[in-house]
Amino acid sequence: MFLHCGSYKLPLSRPLIMGVINVTPDSFSDGGKFLEPKPAIAHAKALIAEGADLLDIGGESTRPGAAPVSLEEERRRVLPVIEALAGGALPISVDTQKPVLMREAVAAGASLVNDVYGFRAEGAFESVASVASSGAAICIMHMQGEPRTMQHDPQYVDVVAEVGAYLAERVRAAIAAGIARERIVVDPGFGFGKTQAHNLALLRGLGRFKDIGGALLAGLSRKTLLGRITGREPDAREFASVAAAMLAVQNGAHIVRVHDVAATRDALAVLRAYEQID
């Protein structure tokens, strides 16, 4: 099994690590550290050296209550970074909800479009599909509500079933828009309109989402759910994040989206060695 991402073909037989680059002033764990292209590109190169398999470049924070960013500003933040990194050893993903920027990022060399809004904006699927020869992959994430208000009392009857049904419906829509299944990644969206109990139920039930798209991604790194468990601030959640990435992979995730690549790499190497014992 492979994830086809532009001209890249990533094997899903071992867990993949997506390194996070937030080109934002206000991301919840690293806001302001990589706002200019130079430090963002240097950080990307460091994550590549640490063993990332793909990099996710975002120019708009999605933390609860984050202020929306204009198209011009988001473009100014992410396009120079994508242009500098695209065409290298690993695929570059763009984390955006804006169809225009999706198209521009793919034209600049991004080979995966990661949309926390699940491509529900008018023209979002078409915008990826229209970049005809790029063969870009997409990541469809589940979110209840929108970032500004999503943590105001999220409600589900059966969170795993409802998130699964949503992802399945979005995958059908993506395929109908011309995106092949082997280019579709799904993600239950930890922390996006979910209580602590919802997040833990999703982590435990992750295996139910494994075959909905071509690959399954989990993003737990430094999130509040880990802060609630450990009592630690975002930049001190590395150990908890590694533990969560291990659980996600054991429960079926093909890709983990993380800030701490080196630590995650080592932990997953141990898991892999352990699983290969006969």
Ligand code: HH2
């Ligand atoms: N989480 C964040 C952003 N994008 N994309 C996917 N597919 N899955 C996630 O879980 C996910 C995501 C939030 O993390 P981060 O980018 O570090 O923070 P911020 O949104 O504040 O920039």
